Amino acid sequence: MFAVMKTGGKQYKVQSGDILRVEKLAADAGETVQFNEILMLGGDAPVLGAPMVDGAAVQAEVIDQIKGDKVINFVRRRRKHSSKRTKGHRQKLTLIKVGEILTSGADKSGVKAAVGAGSVAGVAVAAAEKPAKPAKAAAPAADGADDLKKLSGVGPALEKKLHEAGVTTFAQIAAWTDEDVAAMDEKLSFKGRIEREGWIAQAQELAAN
Template sequence: MFAVIKTGGKQYKVQSGDTLRVEKLAADAGETVQFNDVLMLGGDKTVVGAPLVDGAAVQAEVVDQVKGDKVIHFVRRRRKHSSKRTKGHRQKLTLLKITEILESGGDKTGVKAALGAGSVGAVAVAAADAEKPAKKAKAKAETAKPAAASGAGDDLKVLSGVGPALEKKLHEAGVTSFAQIAAWTEADIAAMDEKLSFKGRIEREGWVEQAKKLAK
């Protein structure tokens, strides 16, 4: 029996016992996670979802958190003083071993759902598990919003790829200074990518590195 699941914006055909690498999940090695987005079940009888198969699920054990092969990204801006930049990237991945394919009852197992490390659901779970950091972040956002409204803060348009419209979105998100951007962690970058709807741009443009220099 096999199943076709969806995770990290990709589809995978899996069978019990298979080992595969997927976009990084919010789970530790040894944990069991469950994929509820099952698009198709195959075997003696084929079931195609519309778009998902109701009640079906695939469970897997997290073997390890790994990184993919290094990719070299070269950027040349002909219209910006012929600037050049070479940047390496290794995608964070999760190594899984498929343990079970459920044709029904997936919604009643109680097994932790497989959520991407940067997804909205994963951020919500992390916030529930860490109440104090969440309160601290909320207080920080509340103090940042009045500053944006009054026009205080740094000129974020200095950052590569940031124009008036994008600067306005950053202000609405509570980001008004280079120091804030310079202090962003990987989790902050992932959350801001989701909020601003341009995945990967922050890293591609090198905002954090630029902000560290400008904040000095």
């Protein structure tokens, strides 16, 4: 007996014992999964689905998660000088071994349905199994803090990082030494920006006003 099943947008003709590569499934090696989209059952009494065969399924064991052969995509634009792009891609696949072919009773087998790792269904299952994280409370503004966004190149995100580093006033920045600047460059991962933007001079002027 053979079956024609559908998974990952492709159709496969399979028999018990076949080993094949399919689009990546959300399953670990050693797990048994069940393909429920069966288009046809072949053998002595063939059955055609309309479009699927009711109650039929193909069960398979996941052997491993693998990658396909590397595909090179080269693009060159004729009328643009030196405009070209080379990009490689290796498709993520799942290696499976076909086991039992069920002609009926697939909904009562109790075997996990084969779900594509990148499908909406897979995302929904993962979201349902993962507990929701509690909402992170916004850090309250420090009392007496200056509006550090007045400094050149400082936006809300950078101001938040400065607050988290304990810097809340222009007076603090105005008093920075070379060692303080080097330490803050390292902490906030923007080496040389403090000197480039002239924060210390701006902070001295803002603090004076």
